[in-house]
Amino acid sequence: MNDVARTAGVSLKTVSRVVNGEPTVAPDLAARVHAAVESLDYRPHLGASMLRRNDKRTRTIGVLLDDVSHPFSAAVHRAVEDEARARGVHVLTGSLDHDPVRERDLAAAFAERQTDGLILAPTGSNLESPTMPVVYVDRPPTGAAGDTVVSTNVSGAAGAVRHLIAHGHRRIGFLGGDQHLSTARDRHLGYQRALGRRAGPAVHDLRDPTAALAAAVAMLRGPGSPTALFADQSSMTIGAVRALHRLGRQHEVALIGFDDFPFADLLDPPITVVAQDPSRMGRTAAAALFERIEGYDGAPREIRIPTTLIARGSGEL
Secondary structure: OHHHHHHHOOOHHHHHHHHOOOOOOOHHHHHHHHHHHHHHOOOOOHHHHHHHOOOOOOOEEEEEEOOOOOHHHHHHHHHHHHHHHHOOOEEEEEEOOOOHHHHHHHHHHHHHOOOOOEEEOOOOOEOOOOOOOEEEEOOOOEOOOOEEEEEOHHHHHHHHHHHHHHOOOOOEEEEOOOOOOHHHHHHHHHHHHHHHHHOOOEEOOOOOHHHHHHHHHHHHHOOOOOOEEEEOOHHHHHHHHHHHHHHOOOOOOEEEEEOOOOOHHHOOOOOEEEEOOHHHHHHHHHHHHHHHHOOOOOOOOEEEEOOEEEOOOHHHO
């Protein structure tokens, strides 16, 4: 900053005001400072500026999601980023891959970098008490408390199964993901509530579409083969679609998946889904986090974002 002041022929205080965007500097002086900044390739030192500010903020937040390449996580991230950018805040991002060790390491790394807050999709493991404001998204934490933004998983799954029942199905198979995650448990609970005593065959802890394909093929070839399938996440739905096509039963066995995915409407038949609203979840989580950063200290809140059943054909067979 001394170099910039010398080059522009102004005081250090004037440089500080221009760099920090204060509107009280005369236009001609500000232009000289900007020209000197550009010629010297000056960049403010965020760590030093944080030490000088009273609020000690870095104007950064962290976002830790399952997999930022997944359409759901990507939509959450983009919504958070848009909300942050409107406030002049930058976003640091990481993927957790359902790994508790990776979650702890990345959360610690963000804390060391003095991020102002964190939006986290917890892996389901017990969490240590965070040292910064945290908002949990997609599922609640275990062993910690904080604002949580979730979909209506139980009622969304129950509504999907009731939709299948209304179309004449009684033997409805369930394809589920990792039962360590509350989302998988809640969606299975909704399935059970809708079916009651008629609960059909269920397979849990499926990790990817390949595992779901194998489970669906075994289920459909087994005794008491279901006439409909409910898949509790998009990767399970993709596996179920492949199984039905492999067996040539895609127009015979009904299918509803929880969570929409790209090109689901272009398949044959188009896939009926329980659609979440990840963009709204991201906006809501960001708004809650910025409230906490600004000092709101009320009791932890659980904010539920409604799901929507989109009937496209596969769930109406």
